Amino acid sequence: xxxxxxxGFGTVGSGVVExxxxxxxxxxxxxxxxxxxxxxxxxxxxPNSPYADRVVHSIDxxxxxxxxxxxxxxxxxxxxxFTFSRKALENGKSVCTSxxxxxxxxxxxxxLTAKQNGMSYLFEASVGGGIPILRPLRNSLVQEEITVIGxxxxxxxxxxxxxxxxxxxxxxDVLKIAQEKGYAERNPEADVExxxxxxxxxxxxxxxxxxxxxxxxxxxxxxxxxxxxxxAYAKAIGRAVKLLGIARKLGDGSWSVRTAPFLVPDDHPLxxxxxxxxxxxxHGTMVDxxxxxxxxxxxxxxxxxxxxDVVELAMHIGVPLRSxxxxxxxxxxxxxxxxxxxxxxAAAEQAEALEAAFGSGLEQIDLGGQEExxxxxxxxxxxxxxxxxTFAERLGSIEVQNVIRLL
Amino acid sequence: xxxxxxxGFGTVGSGVVExxxxxxxxxxxxxxxxxxxxxxxxxxxxPNSPYADRVVHSIDxxxxxxxxxxxxxxxxxxxxxFTFSRKALENGKSVCTSxxxxxxxxxxxxxLTAKQNGMSYLFEASVGGGIPILRPLRNSLVQEEITVIGxxxxxxxxxxxxxxxxxxxxxxDVLKIAQEKGYAERNPEADVExxxxxxxxxxxxxxxxxxxxxxxxxxxxxxxxxxxxxxAYAKAIGRAVKLLGIARKLGDGSWSVRTAPFLVPDDHPLxxxxxxxxxxxxHGTMVDxxxxxxxxxxxxxxxxxxxxDVVELAMHIGVPLRSxxxxxxxxxxxxxxxxxxxxxxAAAEQAEALEAAFGSGLEQIDLGGQEExxxxxxxxxxxxxxxxxTFAERLGSIEVQNVIRLL
Numbered sequence: 001x002x003x004x005x006x007x008g009f010g011t012v013g014s015g016v017v018e019x020x021x022x023x024x025x026x027x028x029x030x031x032x033x034x035x036x037x038x039x040x041x042x043x044x045x046x047p048n049s050p051y052a053d054r055v056v057h058s059i060d061x062x063x064x065x066x067x068x069x070x071x072x073x074x075x076x077x078x079x080x081x082f083t084f085s086r087k088a089l090e091n092g093k094s095v096c097t098s099x100x101x102x103x104x105x106x107x108x109x110x111x112l113t114a115k116q117n118g119m120s121y122l123f124e125a126s127v128g129g130g131i132p133i134l135r136p137l138r139n140s141l142v143q144e145e146i147t148v149i150g151x152x153x154x155x156x157x158x159x160x161x162x163x164x165x166x167x168x169x170x171x172x173d174v175l176k177i178a179q180e181k182g183y184a185e186r187n188p189e190a191d192v193e194x195x196x197x198x199x200x201x202x203x204x205x206x207x208x209x210x211x212x213x214x215x216x217x218x219x220x221x222x223x224x225x226x227x228x229x230x231x232a233y234a235k236a237i238g239r240a241v242k243l244l245g246i247a248r249k250l251g252d253g254s255w256s257v258r259t260a261p262f263l264v265p266d267d268h269p270l271x272x273x274x275x276x277x278x279x280x281x282x283h284g285t286m287v288d289x290x291x292x293x294x295x296x297x298x299x300x301x302x303x304x305x306x307x308x309d310v311v312e313l314a315m316h317i318g319v320p321l322r323s324x325x326x327x328x329x330x331x332x333x334x335x336x337x338x339x340x341x342x343x344x345x346a347a348a349e350q351a352e353a354l355e356a357a358f359g360s361g362l363e364q365i366d367l368g369g370q371e372e373x374x375x376x377x378x379x380x381x382x383x384x385x386x387x388x389x390t391f392a393e394r395l396g397s398i399e400v401q402n403v404i405r406l407l
Numbered sequence: 408x409x410x411x412x413x414x415g416f417g418t419v420g421s422g423v424v425e426x427x428x429x430x431x432x433x434x435x436x437x438x439x440x441x442x443x444x445x446x447x448x449x450x451x452x453x454p455n456s457p458y459a460d461r462v463v464h465s466i467d468x469x470x471x472x473x474x475x476x477x478x479x480x481x482x483x484x485x486x487x488x489f490t491f492s493r494k495a496l497e498n499g500k501s502v503c504t505s506x507x508x509x510x511x512x513x514x515x516x517x518x519l520t521a522k523q524n525g526m527s528y529l530f531e532a533s534v535g536g537g538i539p540i541l542r543p544l545r546n547s548l549v550q551e552e553i554t555v556i557g558x559x560x561x562x563x564x565x566x567x568x569x570x571x572x573x574x575x576x577x578x579x580d581v582l583k584i585a586q587e588k589g590y591a592e593r594n595p596e597a598d599v600e601x602x603x604x605x606x607x608x609x610x611x612x613x614x615x616x617x618x619x620x621x622x623x624x625x626x627x628x629x630x631x632x633x634x635x636x637x638x639a640y641a642k643a644i645g646r647a648v649k650l651l652g653i654a655r656k657l658g659d660g661s662w663s664v665r666t667a668p669f670l671v672p673d674d675h676p677l678x679x680x681x682x683x684x685x686x687x688x689x690h691g692t693m694v695d696x697x698x699x700x701x702x703x704x705x706x707x708x709x710x711x712x713x714x715x716d717v718v719e720l721a722m723h724i725g726v727p728l729r730s731x732x733x734x735x736x737x738x739x740x741x742x743x744x745x746x747x748x749x750x751x752x753a754a755a756e757q758a759e760a761l762e763a764a765f766g767s768g769l770e771q772i773d774l775g776g777q778e779e780x781x782x783x784x785x786x787x788x789x790x791x792x793x794x795x796x797t798f799a800e801r802l803g804s805i806e807v808q809n810v811i812r813l814l
Contacts, residue, residue: 019550019693020550023550023551023552023692023693026549026550026551026552027549027550029549029617029729030549030729124547130693130694130695130697131697132543132547132548132697135543135546135547136539136542136543136547139542139546139715139719140531140539140542140543140712140715141539141711141715142433142434142436142437142715142718143426143427143430143433143434143711143714143715143717143718144430144433144711145430145433210436269679269684269700271679272676272678272679277676277696284711285430286422286426286430286537286707286708286710286711287537287701287702287707287708287711287712288537288701288702288705288707288708289684289700289701289702290537290538290539290699290700290701291698291699291700291701292697292698292699292700293676293696293697293698293699293700294694294695294696294697294698295694295695295696298695300693300694300695301693301694301695303693304548304550304551304691304693304694305694307550308546308547308548308549308550310550311549311550312546322436322437
């Protein structure tokens with residue numbers, strides 16, 4: 001038996017313990033000696049849990065037990081998760097985690113600690129929930145030059161956008177329903193402002209390039225300004241509104257990394273991805289387009305991804321796995337110079353001003369007689385491909401209701 | 408440098424050689440010493456190729472050179488690919504291949520030979536072209552009980568079906584265009600009769616279960632009977648016609664494996680997969696639904712998958728990888744007892760006979776006034792969920808134009 005410890009007995013942590021117990025038959029196909037959870041670290045006791053006797057309250061019990069070879073950190077947050085993870089690595093235990101906040105902020109340091117101690121630090125569950133994406137990038141696409149990576153990385157906002165599209169409903173109303181259903185947190189800021197998506201695209205960009213992309217430098221827009229009318233205009237040009245985290249290699253070799261709503265065309269594989277599902281799009285120079293689709297959150301899918309790391313670590317006891325990225329920082333492109341086509345929604349009386357400012361490249365969106373009451377008095381345009389800076393200059397002080405980039 | 412040999416300098420083989428040359432920078436992230444193609448085996452010479460000096464005509468040159476650690480078999484067909492692969496394994500070289508025919512027919516034997524010689528036999532490129540699917544199944548989903556696997560496994564037929572749907576065109580006309588564009592072979596039988604798809608679902612079912620599913624035992628239907636009218640009726644019930652290879656675990660623990668056209672509902676992730684793209688759908692009991700999407704064929708995507716195997720083998724010199732399945736045979740469910748809903752298209756005058764035979768469970772498809780000329784004189788129905796046997800019994804001798812299962 002390979003002994004492991006789980007830090008944090010919340011939703012994901014309890015899922016990990018249960019999955020390892022229930023799916024031992026499948027796990028033994030790859031780890032014939034089996035995997036066993038020896039300790040569960042939590043500040044609480046769980047007297048009614050079948051795992052009550054494994055609960056401990058001190059990390060030292062775990063780090064000082066030489067039998068424990070692998071530690072799963074499913075606590076969330078930076079501290080004490082960081083200190084506990086480092087301590088485990090320093091004491092000869094490999095660590096895996098579902099904690100995207102920690103991986104984004106301090107993953108580089110933990111991978112270095114792992115390397116110095118001949119251990120590994122894995123985090124498949126930190127992006128895309130149950131979708132196998134980090135391991136395929138590490139193990140199946142190493143021969144590829146990746147030039148685009150990203151996609152729908154947050155199930156809460158994709159659920160909200162899908163409902164708004166299907167029901168023509170307002171953001172606030174759908175958010176309330178999502179909160180009632182447990183798809184959105186009571187404080188939804190991290191999701192709806194795009195912060196969660198931003199952390200995940202920082203991790204994916206770092207993996208694709210081998211250099212650390214800093215979350216703090218990534219332009220980040222959420223979905224709070226999206227209105228039902230944006231879906232009507234988007235539909236008229238064969239597109240849907242999706243919140244994307246997307247990293248692209250530009251012509252000069254620099255990388256653009258951004259979190260923002262985009263208008264996605266109906267022939268793009270991300271277009272039909274709806275509800276709480278996530279999907280990661282990858283373009284490699286040889287393999288062309290790929291997409292990995294699945295549940296981006298939830299107890300069992302996330303636990304499955306954590307256990308996939310446990311299994312890989314169990315198969316590589318004593319064999320440190322390559323770090324996902326090194327300490328070098330990824331220099332991001334000047335976002336002002338990036339080019340996009342832009343969608344603009346404005347009050348109808350701004351049409352002339354917009355046409356004067358943007359000139360002949362501007363196309364008005366024709367709703368084809370499908371105008372709904374909600375759209376009365378508004379108009380929408382799509383620009384030609386121009387840089388962010390040119391767009392801002394031409395827009396100047398013209399008052400508009402919303403701006404969304406086209407993918 | 409890790410020295411390798413490539414058997415067969417056709418489309419895929421030349422892609423492998425070029426990719427290894429061009430993407431050495433990326434490959435060295437995982438294999439720091441680099442990978443080098445020492446020999447190319449072909450019956451032809453390639454005097455104008457930059458690789459002309461590496462071409463050899465005897466397998467013995469390769470198998471007797473102890474420097475060669477890995478052999479890529481990209482010849483296709485059973486022989487001499489089988490003999491050459493076995494000889495390489497017996498001489499201490501791991502082997503990877505894109506040859507689905509060989510893997511399906513003799514992969515079990517080659518994996519056993521690999522095991523006996525402490526070598527590995529990999530075949531990522533045999534299913535789904537460039538899509539990473541076999542390695543994620545082996546490395547990322549081992550903790551899962553897979554209960555459904557399969558999908559759109561043949562790009563030629565998906566291209567034909569997509570064109571038929573978009574243009575209302577007949578099968579024969581679209582096949583001709585596909586042949587002109589090089590998407591279909593001059594002898595298209597293996598694609599359009601579903602044989603290629605059948606081999607691939609046999610491989611996926613074997614991987615998911617760890618036991619060998621025999622292609623010869625898998626019911627196999629192609630797309631030659633699909634007409635433009637089927638798409639019109641399918642659309643009226645929110646579905647599309649797709650050729651699927653699909654393996655499902657049934658309630659009694661047995662497995663149903665089948666290649667056939669299916670009517671796929673518009674909320675299923677396989678529904679929007681169009682053109683030459685492939686997609687593999689996986690359902691695991693913990694991770695729920697997953698889908699892996701990408702190019703199922705083509706020189707560069709297929710070469711990319713072969714090289715992903717080369718890289719994994721190069722990282723595991725001296726460490727044999729677990730066989731994808733063992734010698735045990737997968738017992739398939741009695742296909743007569745499998746239940747489906749069935750779509751039936753028939754001449755209008757058969758409506759009464761069908762309604763009498765199938766009773767109240769039968770629903771006529773209402774085209775909602777969108778009837779086109781092509782549909783005049785025809786009608787279509789959908790049955791309730793019934794077994795294959797019951798369906799055949801009820802249908803009896805009633806003459807129908809086409810029958811398609813619903814997914």
